[in-house]
Amino acid sequence: MAGGRKQTGIRRSDRLFDLIQILRDGQLHTARQLAQRVEVSERTIWRDMATLKASGVPVEGERGVGYMVTSPITLPPINLTMGELEALHLAVAILGEATDPELAQNAKTLAEKIDAVLPENTGPPSAGWGYAVHPYAFADARAGFKHMPLLRDGVREQKVLRISYLSLSGEKTSRLIRPIQLNYWGRVWTLSAWCELREGFRTFRVDRIDSVIDTGASFKEESGKSLADFIAYQKAKGMPSDTSA
Template structure:
């Protein structure tokens, strides 16, 4: 076990998400370093890498050498709007969980065809559009919040949010939603958090409640999306990206 420690209370799907966040910097990461950072064994990291590959994540590498992503892991630049991508994602995910074997098989086939045309993913088409990584219930828990979040990003609405972090710590925050990101079944939201006075990345499925305050915000130096992306680039260059809380 890395450093004699053992990660407790964290689901495998959450750990896989953390690995993807860490590896977004495009650098080479050894299984030993990842195990130390996530407090699991190297054998666990090897299994996680196999799962990510099977799910279509563009990861290359091997034991004893290290792992790195071979293409940017971002929202696919298809000719789809955010709403269209969300609708497609939901439909394929639902059908993939269907008890009807023909429908489920067709959903898997459709997912493979979608993977095949995503320009960021240079790896061979996977057999499931993220099916192997996140249970459908994870994403479904956050779907109800997407309309308000999309509107808040477009209209710069100030939102009050009740949030349950991955360590099950609950908090109420006033946020400025800046961007929604898709990770294969799981959506995240980058925002400026008034409570922390800093940028934060939130898992949409961990949001318990949202309230439109009726107020809006204006872009401010140090608090807008461009500043957030610049800060992420700097963090990636130095120590890896910030993980969703």
């Protein structure tokens, strides 16, 4: 890896997202190991770790030792539901794209303050990355909001959906899925599902879903394809599912 293989077709913000998912297992990872996982040079990993630290992600470690993410200590002044937090982030996304430089800057600092007080909950911990890492991260998240009603309905009513999905590598595919769980990571929503195309569990970033169609078909909970099976699958892997799908 010292030679510096480079990822092709993957933005830096997407790579940072992948690195956070790897580090979330609480284990110590060397720069060489991380570089091999995301296919970049160790020097790039050093820069990425510095960026994550500067963005408020609780990364500890240094060159020659390794890196890990620790649980942040937060003192949230109020408790927000995931729906309320989603609405707040959408509002900040809109303000962040304002033509008024002062208003846009205030939106940026507000986003950083939100990151600083995001509480831990019973779901996946906040990834804590976004506006400070990539100025268009909120816009990316907003791109997927239009699909949320259909996706939520699909999970609740066990509806078979067809999605058009653009992977991190740039591959666009049409997938027939059984949606089983929506998760919020502080900036990005993900949809976990049984994918008929891959014949296995996959986790999709909602902001990379291009279209969603209700097929009119429904599914019943089936052994090997249920939420409980998905949770067991995650535990067996020892880390969150691959978001590249």
